[in-house]
C-alpha cells in the first residue's frame with residue numbers, strides 16, 4: 050500500500066476526466082452502489098463423493114435460488130437477487146467480462162476500483178480472484194498498448210492480513226507492517242514494497258511470489274485453504290505524453306484493489322484445531338467486522354462506521370463507501386453441507402449491494418506544478434487587488450455622488466423654505482394670540498369671519514352647507530391642505546379678526562343652541578385656531594426640523610463631520626420668540642405670560658441631541674429657532690444655557706405653551722365676567738385656586754365661561770331662570786351685588802378674627818390702605834378682585850380670601866361644588882377649617 054511519494058491527490062469531477070468510464074456524474078464524484086455478483090462453483094469431488102446435491106440454482110442472470118432436493122426436508126424456495134449471478138458452468142472470464150470488468154478498468158481513468166471475493170472457505174474465492182486479477186491486468190496492458198499517446202506507470206504492491214498482522218507479500222523480511230492514518234492518503238501501510246512493473250510478465254511473476262508467500266493451510270474443507278486476507282494493489286498512473294516533463298503536466302492516478310478474503314468457516318465443519326482454529330477465529334473476527342461495516346453502510350445512516358475494528362476494514366475503508374468503485378463477488382458452494390454459510394454469504398451480499406460509494410477521478414499534480422499553479426493564482430489575485438478601478442467606474446462613482454449631493458442640496462433648500470415658512474407662521478400665530486389677549490383685555494368682543502383672503506377658498510366650496518363655526522374649522526383645514534412655501538399668509542390667523550356679517554361671536558354661541566357650541570370652537574375663537582389646526586400647525590413646524598436634523602445627521606454620517614453648536618445659535622440667546630408679547634411686557638398680563646410660573650419655571654433642558662456644525666448653515670438656522678424657544682421658555686433661568694433635547698420635546702413645549710396661553714386667556718375672560726356679574730369672591734377664589742393649568746382644566750374653564758357669558762347676556766333682560774342658576778350665581782345683578790357686598794363685609798370680619806394686628810398692618814400696607822384711615826379692613830375687602838386685568842392682583846386677592854376662609858388645598862371636591870365635575874360619583878363638600886396660615890397653592894396660570 051505504497052504512498053505516492055511527493056504527489057498531491059486532487060479530486061476531479063469524473064466528467065472532467067479524459068475518459069470517464071462511468072459516463073460521469075454531475076458533482077465532484079459519482080455516487081455508485083457496490084456491485085454485487087454471485088458465483089456458484091461446481092460441486093467439488095469431495096462433495097460429489099459425499100453425494101451432496103447442488104441445492105442452489107441460478108434461475109436467471111440476476112437471481113439465485115435455493116431449492117431443497119430432499120423430499121423429506123422440503124423447504125420453500127428462496128430467491129436472492131443481485132447485480133449478476135453466475136452459475137457453476139460460467140468461466141472466470143465470463144465473470145470478469147460480465148461482472149467486474151467495468152469496475153476493474155475504472156482504474157485507467159483515474160478512478161479507484163476494488164474487486165472483492167467473499168464467501169465461505171473452499172467456495173472458490175481464490176480461484177475467482179486469481180482469474181479476475183489476471184484478466185484485469187491483461188486488459189489494462191491491452192488498454193495501454195492501445196493508448197500510445199499516454200504514458201503509463203504501473204506499480205504493484207501486495208499484503209496479507211494474517212491473524213490481524215499485516216505482512217508485505219513482496220518484502221524480503223517477514224516482519225509485521227504498521228498502519229498509519231494520513232489526512233490525505235487515509236490509512237496506509239508503512240514501508241510497503243511497491244514495485245514498478247515493467248510488463249505483464251513481470252506482474253505475473255510478482256503475483257506468483259505473492260501466492261507463494263501467502264499463508265495457506267490444509268483444512269478438512271480445502272486442501273489449500275487461504276488462511277489470510279490478501280490484497281493486491283495495482284496502481285495505474287497515466288499522463289499525456291505531450292506534457293511529460295513540462296510544468297503543466299498532470300496525471301491520473303488510481304489503484305485497483307484485488308481482495309481475496311479468507312473464507313468464513315465453522316470450526317466444526319473445518320474440523321480445525323490448533324493453529325487452524327486460531328486462524329479461523331481471526332478470520333471470522335475480521336469478517337465479522339467487515340460484515341458490520343457493510344451492514345451499517347447499507348443502512349445509509351450517518352451512524353459511526355466501525356472501520357477501525359479490524360485492520361481489514363481500516364485498509365479497505367476507501368473501497369467501502371469511499372472513493373472507489375467496488376464489486377463484490379460472492380462465491381457459493383452449492384453443496385447442501387454449506388447451506389448455512391451460503392445463506393450468510395448471500396445476506397452479506399444483500400447488504401453490500403445497498404452500500405453507496407463516491408468514486409472520483411483522481412488527478413495528481415506534481416509538487417512543482419502545484420506550486421506553480423498556486424503561485425499563478427496568488428499573482429492573479431494580487432493583481433486584481435492592485436488594479437485601480439477603471440476610469441469609467443470612477444466616473445460613474447463621481448457622478449452618482451454628485452447626484453446625491455445635488456439631491457441633498459435641494460432637500461436642504463426645501464427644508465429651509467419649509468422651516469422659514471413654519472417659523473413665520475408660528476410667529477404670526479403667537480402674535481395673533483397676543484393681539485387677541487389685548488383685545489380680550491379691553492373687554493371687546495369681535496365677531497369672527499373667515500379672513501378676506503380665504504374667502505375665495507370658501508366660496509369655491511359650498512359654504513352654505515356649513516355653520517359659521519364650522520367655517521372656521523373648514524378654513525383651517527383648507528389652510529393645511531393648501532399649505533406650502535409662499536402660502537403661509539393664508540395661515541395668518543390675525544386675519545380672522547376682521548369683521549364679517551356672517552361671522553359668529555361668543556354671545557351668539559351662548560344664545561344659540563348650547564349644544565352646538567363646542568369647547569373646541571370656543572378655544573378656536575380665543576386662539577384664532579381650532580385645536581386640531583393648532584396641533585397640525587405645530588406638526589408642520591416640527592416636520593421640517595425632523596427632516597432637517599435627519600438630513601443633517603445623514604450628511605454627518607456620510608461626510609464624517611463632527612458637528613458643534615452654531616455661533617448663530619448662541620448669538621440669538623436672549624432674543625424672544627414671541628414677538629407679540631414683546632411690546633406688551635409692561636402690562637401685568639404679558640409679564641405674567643412671559644414670567645410664567647409653574648411647570649415652565651422648573652423646566653431644564655438636557656444635553657443636546659443635535660451636534661450642530663458651526664459650518665452648517667442649515668442646522669444653524671434650526672438651532673437659532675430652537676434657541677429662541679429655549680430662551681423664551683426659560684426666561685426665568687437667568688444666564689441659563691439653552692439646550693435642546695429634541696424636536697419632539699420642542700413640539701411638546703410649543704403645545705404646552707399654546708395650552709398655557711389659551712388657559713390664561715380663558716381665565717382673564719372669566720375674571721372679567723366674574724367682575725361683570727358680581728360673582729362671589731369665594732367662588733372666584735375657589736375656582737381660581739382650583740386649577741393648575743392642566744390641559745383638562747380648559748374644559749372646566751370653558752364651561753364656567755359659557756355659564757358666565759350666559760348670565761351676563763341674560764342679566765340685562767331680567768332675572769335668570771332658576772334652572773340655570775347654579776352654585777354661587779344669583780338670579781339677578783342686584784341680588785348678586787348685594788350678596789357680593791355682604792361677602793366683602795364677611796371677609797373684613799374674618800380679617801379681624803384670623804389675622805394678628807401685625808399681619809393686618811402688613812396687609813393694609815400691601816393693599817395701599819392708609820394705616821390711619823377708618824374701616825381699613827373693609828377697604829381691603831372692597832379692593833379684592835377688582836383689578837380684572839392684573840393677574841398679580843387676582844392672585845393676591847385669591848390668596849387673601851383663601852386664607853381668610855381657611856381654604857388650604859383645593860381639589861376635586863371643589864369642582865363638584867361648582868358643578869364642574871364630570872365624574873358620575875358625587876363627593877361631599879370639603880370640611881372647612883380656619884387657618885391663620887397662607888397655605889394654598891398658586892395656580893399656574895396666573
Ligand SMILES: Nc1ncnc2c1ncn2[C@@H]1O[C@H](COP(=O)(O)OP(=O)(O)OP(=O)(O)O)[C@@H](O)[C@H]1O
Nearest residue numbers: 090169170171172173174175176271274275311312
Ligand atoms: N468455479 C470453479 N470451477 C472449478 N473449480 C473451482 C471453482 N471454484 C473453486 N474451484 C475449486 O475449488 C477449490 C477451492 O477453491 P478456492 O481455494 O478458490 O476456495 P477459497 O474460497 O479460496 O477457499 P479458502 O477460503 O479456504 O481459501 C479449488 O480446488 C478450486 O480449484
